Amino acid sequence: MSEIYCKGCGALIQTEDKTLPGYVSDKILEDFEPSNMICQRCYRIRHYNEVYPYTVSNSDYIKVIDKIKEEDALIVKIVDIFDFSGSFVPAIKTLTGNEDVILVGNKMDLLPKNVKPKKILNWLKLMLAAQGFTVLSSILVSAKYGDNFDELMELINKYKGKRNVYIVGCSNVGKSKIVNQILKRYLGEHSDVLTVSISPQTTIGLIGFQLMDGSIIYDTPGVINKHQYMHYLTRPSYKLTVPKKEIKPLIFQLYEGQTLFFGGLARLDIISGETGDKISLITYFANTLNIHRTKTRTADDLYRAKKYTLLSPPFTPDEDVPKWVYHEFTIRDNQKYDIVFSGLGFVTLRAPFCVRAYAPFVVGVYTRLAII
């Protein structure tokens, strides 16, 4: 058969292996228009909300993304504003062979409403400067609500000329949701065309759509950053952990020798604080995640006794996350910093401080100048 690609994920349509993306039965292959075909995996994700993990190997990802090197294109690089470092992919210019990049911070709906977008954009500039990464422009959007899409399209039209546009970035930053918004708002689609899912790597190949002026906008597969917490969570844990709506920050006044548990997923110990005793900190996590305060002296005992109950998720030994390690951060100036648990959330506090942050050894834990 001539090559047909799934409209939802870009995988090559095949009738051989049910376990792989792109599978359709012989009957579907006969009955459906090739241009409208979606594979069984996309069908089940959309209609039954099933989780279908599939890993695009690094070499397959590079093969797909390498095609972009063959042309002069505009790159629209998406980051998850809630987990900037975890979703940044600094090598994107080398991977795509293109220098012209618009940076899009997605999921702005998760940030508290009183935070000024300008402040976040200024912070993004600082982060980019620290990485030595230059962009044509930066913008914040919410693909969920369609916020700032007119401004995003204006930027794309301003910089693309006659070139094609590639939407790139780490898995789960919202690339497919962004392309769906563009298709619905500007190209007359009535429903979502691309399959969007909480599973990473739903998009398998390049999927292109013609814009009004003939150039093509492509959704691309995402590279997985193994340091994001989500990759180690089972579905019940994931549901409580990944924020779906505006985060309500919580303020804590802690003393030296006190500890916060974030469910049973991470922990922060205050070793010493600003004034030598009390320390104010603000937590930014999904509102559904229980944050529990205790004494550091008894924290290990509490963890052993209350894991899966008070300190959950995880809820059962089957859902255990990889072994924890701690990272100690000592900062002596007097600026505000975030301690970030990649993909889970962050805690803001003013230096000087010394804290220990515990999380699975595979999860990125780092400090940065405060975003808010």
Ligand code: GDP
């Ligand atoms: P992709 O892997 O980069 O293509 O990401 P998807 O478009 O498949 O989205 C990944 C997950 O993030 C899905 O659960 C989406 O519903 C969610 N998501 C995408 N954009 C937004 C957004 O603007 N706000 C929120 N809150 N969630 C979003």
